[in-house]
Amino acid sequence: MTGLRERKKQRTRDSLIRVSHELFVDKGYDETTVDEIADAVDVSQRTFFRYFASKEAVAFALQDEVESQFIDAVADRPADEAPLRALRSALDANWSRIGDAIQEVVPISVHMRLSQVIETTPSLLAVQMRRASETEDRLVTVLATREGLDPREDPRPRVLVALFAGVMRAAGRQWSAGDDITVESQRRAVEQCMDLMGPVLSDDWSARPSRTES
Amino acid sequence: MTGLRERKKQRTRDSLIRVSHELFVDKGYDETTVDEIADAVDVSQRTFFRYFASKEAVAFALQDEVESQFIDAVADRPADEAPLRALRSALDANWSRIGDAIQEVVPISVHMRLSQVIETTPSLLAVQMRRASETEDRLVTVLATREGLDPREDPRPRVLVALFAGVMRAAGRQWSAGDDITVESQRRAVEQCMDLMGPVLSDDWSARPSRTES
DNA sequence: AGATTAGTGTCAGCCGCTGACAATTGACAA
DNA sequence: TTGTCAATTGTCAGCGGCTGACACTAATCT
Numbered sequence: 132m133t134g135l136r137e138r139k140k141q142r143t144r145d146s147l148i149r150v151s152h153e154l155f156v157d158k159g160y161d162e163t164t165v166d167e168i169a170d171a172v173d174v175s176q177r178t179f180f181r182y183f184a185s186k187e188a189v190a191f192a193l194q195d196e197v198e199s200q201f202i203d204a205v206a207d208r209p210a211d212e213a214p215l216r217a218l219r220s221a222l223d224a225n226w227s228r229i230g231d232a233i234q235e236v237v238p239i240s241v242h243m244r245l246s247q248v249i250e251t252t253p254s255l256l257a258v259q260m261r262r263a264s265e266t267e268d269r270l271v272t273v274l275a276t277r278e279g280l281d282p283r284e285d286p287r288p289r290v291l292v293a294l295f296a297g298v299m300r301a302a303g304r305q306w307s308a309g310d311d312i313t314v315e316s317q318r319r320a321v322e323q324c325m326d327l328m329g330p331v332l333s334d335d336w337s338a339r340p341s342r343t344e345s
Numbered sequence: 346m347t348g349l350r351e352r353k354k355q356r357t358r359d360s361l362i363r364v365s366h367e368l369f370v371d372k373g374y375d376e377t378t379v380d381e382i383a384d385a386v387d388v389s390q391r392t393f394f395r396y397f398a399s400k401e402a403v404a405f406a407l408q409d410e411v412e413s414q415f416i417d418a419v420a421d422r423p424a425d426e427a428p429l430r431a432l433r434s435a436l437d438a439n440w441s442r443i444g445d446a447i448q449e450v451v452p453i454s455v456h457m458r459l460s461q462v463i464e465t466t467p468s469l470l471a472v473q474m475r476r477a478s479e480t481e482d483r484l485v486t487v488l489a490t491r492e493g494l495d496p497r498e499d500p501r502p503r504v505l506v507a508l509f510a511g512v513m514r515a516a517g518r519q520w521s522a523g524d525d526i527t528v529e530s531q532r533r534a535v536e537q538c539m540d541l542m543g544p545v546l547s548d549d550w551s552a553r554p555s556r557t558e559s
Numbered sequence: 560a561g562a563t564t565a566g567t568g569t570c571a572g573c574c575g576c577t578g579a580c581a582a583t584t585g586a587c588a589a
Numbered sequence: 590t591t592g593t594c595a596a597t598t599g600t601c602a603g604c605g606g607c608t609g610a611c612a613c614t615a616a617t618c619t
Contacts, residue, residue: 136565136616165606175568180607213548253475260474261467264514278550283522289515290538291545297511300478301503308497324504328546331505334427336492350585350596379575389599394576 144182145236146172151189152237156244160190160252187258190249193233193242194259198266200232201225206273214274214288218295219325226318243312250307263300267292298324358396359450360386365403366451370458374404374466401472404463407447407456408473412480414446415439420487428488428502432509433539440532457526464521477514481506512538 150171154163165186169179183189204221212220233242249255270292275282282288299321306320364385368377379400383393397403418435426434447456463469484506489496496502513535520534 134617139616140566164604176606177569177608178567181566184607186606214550215546216548256478257471257475260478261471264470264474286515286519286538287541287545287550289519290512290541293511293515294508294542294545295511297507297509298504301500301507305500305503324500324507327501327504328508331501331508332429332542332546334430336428336501348586353585354597378573390575391577391600392598395597398576400575 143172143174143178147174147179147182147189148192149237152193152241152245155190155248156241160248160255187255190245190255191258191262193236194262196232197229198262200229202266202269202273205270206277208277210277214278214291215295217274217277218270222321226314230314239314243314243317246303247307247312250303260300263296267296270295294328298328357386357388357392361388361393361396361403362406363451366407366455366459369404369462370455374462374469401469404459404469405472405476407450408476410446411443412476414443416480416483416487419484420491422491424491428492428505429509431488431491432484436535440528444528453528454526457528457531460517461521461526464517474514477510481510484509508542512542 147168151163151168154168154171165179166176168189169176172179179189183192201221204225205217208217208220230239233239249259267289271282271288274288274292275285278288280288302317302321302324305324306317309316309320361382365377365382368382368385379393380390382403383390386393393403397406415435418439419431422431422434444453447453451459463473481503485496485502488502488506489499492502494502516531516535516538519538520531523530523534
């Protein structure tokens, strides 16, 4: 059983996340002040910074969990799966479970709209991409371990992860540019871009229509 | 013939770039204050911000030119080259010309060490990656035009560029992790990673040693 | 209940960055 | 040459993000 102190802390933390995300979505990130967030949750600004190292950090608090979950899922894939296959499988397996942890803190709709805010706010986009590169590093380690390789000598894990991350980003851009802001459409965008990895590297681009038009 | 006013401006701008880069390399980015840069160039802090929108901007002033040059080179490739081939050719063609524009403002050694500083400074790394994504967008437009495609309907240009950018980043990481901080080793890293794009996507990773070991 | 410890609020201050206004300096014509 | 105009710069005040120091409050342990 957790003590009162700990529960209180968790409540404060969740409130800071929820309130800040709502403000970001409503007024925009740059237009939201840390003081406003702190006031709305009724704590001091100083306390906010004891929970989150920066204003950016609170915006990515939930993505943290999503990413960790994905990494674990990759590590748990059977060892005989090819590397790229393992990544896609982990994606598939986690797809449904992703939303649950989020919904306990923030409505999914807010979370989805926050994704858009992140893509359209330069400072947040920058942080998101740096975070992505950190996730890449963790993935490289996991994959290299699976294949029994040393990532310092063999660049293949790093290259594969870079390609994978690139595709994920391309899918993210495509999704956030459209108007169907749902988990399903997100999933569809990812799968479509994944399927194009092979064809796109070939020399012949003539008359191969994308799936959206066929 | 340019007027005195314009020449003075150019001199100030170059000085700000040179001095700031040297300070970043010597003391680190976070440890360098805008006031210090301004003082060293003997202008007011306010003037610094009239030349550069942010402290980050001055750190990427030279990369701006490099990237624009690359984009132009891609656009100038013959139309019958396959997309990926065009990217690699543009890279090759520009490789030697890159350093010249830089050396006029900052010694190459400083520029190379700054690349390392960027990779190891979280806030700068974030900005670099956002900038990379903007470059990607421009490349997508160029490639789509070359192939006569609409990037909104056909995701293939975006996916290819994402893969290309991913490989470039993987190469950059690998290079900046090593101790040979020269243009040649940078070039070698890029080419090695490029050559791995195809193999890495295949299902068979067994016993294919990387080029560094063979 | 009293001592201990964790969590919070307050205050002062640094740094990045911006608007406003006045002072300076190069450009250009009378 | 001189006077006018426009561009560039410096100064000042102020906001927002963020941090260290210290006192205060409240949960935990004995």
